[in-house]
Amino acid sequence: MRVSLKDVAERAGVSIKTVSNVVNNYAHVTPGMRTRVQKAIDELGYRPNLTARHLRKGRTGIIALAVPELGNPYFAELAGAVIDVAADHDFTVLLDHTQGDREQEVLVSQGFRARVIDGLILSPLELESDDLRSRTDDVPLVLLGEREYDLPYDHIAIDNVAAARAAVRHLTGLGRTRIAFLGARTDTANQPAHLRLRGWREALKESGIEPQESLVASVGGWDRGDGAVAMARMLDSGVRPDAVFAFNDLVAIGAMRVLHERGLRVPWDVAVVGFDDIAEGRYGAVTLTTVSPDKHAIARLAVESVISRLRGAESAGNEPDGRELTAEFQLVERESTLGRR
Amino acid sequence: MRVSLKDVAERAGVSIKTVSNVVNNYAHVTPGMRTRVQKAIDELGYRPNLTARHLRKGRTGIIALAVPELGNPYFAELAGAVIDVAADHDFTVLLDHTQGDREQEVLVSQGFRARVIDGLILSPLELESDDLRSRTDDVPLVLLGEREYDLPYDHIAIDNVAAARAAVRHLTGLGRTRIAFLGARTDTANQPAHLRLRGWREALKESGIEPQESLVASVGGWDRGDGAVAMARMLDSGVRPDAVFAFNDLVAIGAMRVLHERGLRVPWDVAVVGFDDIAEGRYGAVTLTTVSPDKHAIARLAVESVISRLRGAESAGNEPDGRELTAEFQLVERESTLGRR
DNA sequence: ATGAAAGCGCTAACAA
DNA sequence: TTGTTAGCGCTTTCAT
Secondary structure: OOOOHHHHHHHHOOOHHHHHHHHOOOOOOOHHHHHHHHHHHHHHOOOOOHHHHHHHHOOOOEEEEEEOOOOOHHHHHHHHHHHHHHHHOOOEEEEEEOOOOHHHHHHHHOOOOOOOOOEEEEOOOOOOHHHHHOOOOOOOEEEEOOOOOOOOOEEEEEOHHHHHHHHHHHHHHOOOOOEEEEEEOOOOOOOOOHHHHHHHHHHHHHOOOOOOHHHEEEOOOOOHHHHHHHHHHHHHOOOOOOEEEEOOHHHHHHHHHHHHHOOOOOOOOOEEEEEOOOHHHHOOOOOOEEEEEOHHHHHHHHHHHHHHHHHHOOOOOOOOOOOEEEEOEEEEOOHHHHOOO | OOOOHHHHHHHHOOOHHHHHHHHOOOOOOOHHHHHHHHHHHHHHOOOOOHHHHHHHHOOOOEEEEEEOOOOOHHHHHHHHHHHHHHHHOOOEEEEEEOOOOHHHHHHHHOOOOOOOOOEEEEOOOOOOHHHHHOOOOOOOEEEEOOOOOOOOOEEEEEOHHHHHHHHHHHHHHOOOOOEEEEEEOOOOOOOOOHHHHHHHHHHHHHOOOOOOHHHEEEOOOOOHHHHHHHHHHHHHOOOOOOEEEEOOHHHHHHHHHHHHHOOOOOOOOOEEEEEOOOHHHHOOOOOOEEEEEOHHHHHHHHHHHHHHHHHHOOOOOOOOOOOEEEEOEEEEOOHHHHOOO
């Protein structure tokens, strides 16, 4: 941060404007002038000060992504995709995490954690609609994830109900009838699993199976340990499912560990389906059948939405607010339901 | 980004400086004035423009972290730790990834990917000392990881040789004698596994075992699939180790999958030790014995090093350049060497 | 095609 | 204690 346009201008014996023109590849510069200025730039090792440019232009080229937890491979993989897509659009990504804690999610949404950003992609877990309704920050916001919001912000997700239905249908199609859902929340106020639970119910009813509450297991969180605890508790209570549909892959993996410890064979005794398609599920002793959301599409939709919005803030023609943008998903069938071939 | 200090000043009928004083909690402001200005701030919904502040102060409060791959849980977990430590120091983190590609690592080190940062923490895989020697960017740089560099940049790592030795000693202590190393590189020019390989050799010799090259397996990368391929190739070639020490947990997990497919039982037929202690290793059908680096300490040392350097750029008393900062590690013994209890 | 000068919003000397 | 003012380095009218 030492040599500025002015220094280059003096060295080349031209005005600041001319140097700026060269730096920004302005069309109308004579070749001779261009090489002369370029020479001065190279000799001095000039690098434009982006902060100054940002101040002048009112934009930073940075978008923030806030996820619950980087320790969850789904979010780590998603973050990687967001970084790539953002780079395609010449944006860099500021990463933050909230631990899925409502208070932190509010702080992030209000811009109190990072305030030099052009836009924000937030994947909330506990945030409520009201928290966002009272939002005062004016940087464009895009929401990710399984929660439903009725707010003037774009929301990007896969069709969670349909995905859950596909997962459970796969299990009923294999003749399973006692299909547990692992990963609900006890406090109905906060129910990220809401839609997936609904898909579970619908698919069961389709097959003439009455959903039983004893087969719905609550969890404290959605990590491997939470899945293990929930699975163990269900088995201890005497409930014996012949299949498990888990809120996500981590919960499924925790459940599989417990099943393994108890001598229950996956998939023969209990079939397991997860959600997220994290890489981990492709390499265990028993590979995991799972709902695979198109992470790259999610990343692309999110980044493009936020960018179009920050452009819209300047130009006139805005898109409607609060769109529901849906990415594709796929059911990937592996050993945890099909067995080893 | 609409209402500025000036607007607030006019509203409150005071000077810009006074508003600035209030915003920055300057000590000498009369309580009456403070509340009066605060009122105007609240009414107008004023938010300081950080870009302007940064331009003025010459700092952005952003440090960049560049890792090979967020899909590798080790780096995802490390990134989470870096974000936390940075937040403790009021810094935010710009995240980038390089795919472990030398060219991209060079771009990052030169600041061509993100140029609004106060400092850079880079975890290179293929970068060579010469690439850094010709570095022209002047933002403070800190290096992470297993490579050795002789450069004027702080380098943070655990004692890789000692860690590898501890891992292999654990295996020899269990009576294993044919201990494979999974995760070398064929091109000796680039050998991130160098130090771990040395530890492997030393520990074997200590036990009077002559290291055999047939037990060293090369890989194309360090992901699960690479571990699987390397393990399969070794078994196919007729080499039959009774233990495997892998470059990292992912390679170990890939290897375990192949052992499982071939009906070789871990740890009875083949014991396995990984490196990194990613969460995934704690929940498989066979939990993974591994070298656990103190990720939080690494994050702390990295962030503090980079911050002290950017402070040093302003004040006089600099620390010596190119320090070797070492974090602790621990060997965590699990089922892949001890079996199920 | 190039130059001069204003100003983005803020902080920090210096004055009062 | 509060006000005035000069930049931080850049882009951008408006002249030339």
